Amino acid sequence: MNVIWRTLLIIARARRRMRREGALESSEVGRISLTTLPTDLDILRHMNNGRYLSLFDLGRWDLLIRTGLFDAMKKRGWYAVVSSETITFRKSLQLWQRFDIESRFVGHDEKAMFLEHRAVVDGEVYARVIVRARMLRRSGGTVPHDELFAAVGTPAGIPDIDDWIHDWATASALPSTRKPAPSVWG
16 A cells, blocks of 8 residues: 555655656656665565566656656546566665666557666666556547657657567567457466
8 A cells, every 4th residue: 555655745746846847858767766665575575576566657657747748648538558567686675775766768669658667776777677558548449659749749869669678579468458368378
């Protein structure tokens, strides 16, 4: 339950930073600072591997709000959903350890946007996640990129997607919801 309170706090802080500092460019890195709390730990007394993904969501909220994308989405009845993500761990975060979550857009393909989040301590990467997210309409259906970019502008300065990210997204994709996806173990 503590992540909901952190989410509300991050949203409030992001709105305040947006008013004070102005919007982030879509190619800029967003940063938020957090502390590893007792509720983030697993039985081995370091950050639980699943908690990283929940906390990276906080970086995504900050980035969406501070780039202005969240307000554009809300106005049009759109929302983003994570369709796939992959995480790599390098070092463990310990109890009460301060760390930053760095977030940025790293590109898009014909169906989705890609983001990267990093857990960073004193400039050193502890964990990194690549997220593939799709934009959907509350009324149903996917928002095509031409409509998205017409509404919020075509992002400038975002690098091309690394080949491995594109390959990963293709290889990890499940069938669409309109096709069967039986659970058959081979």
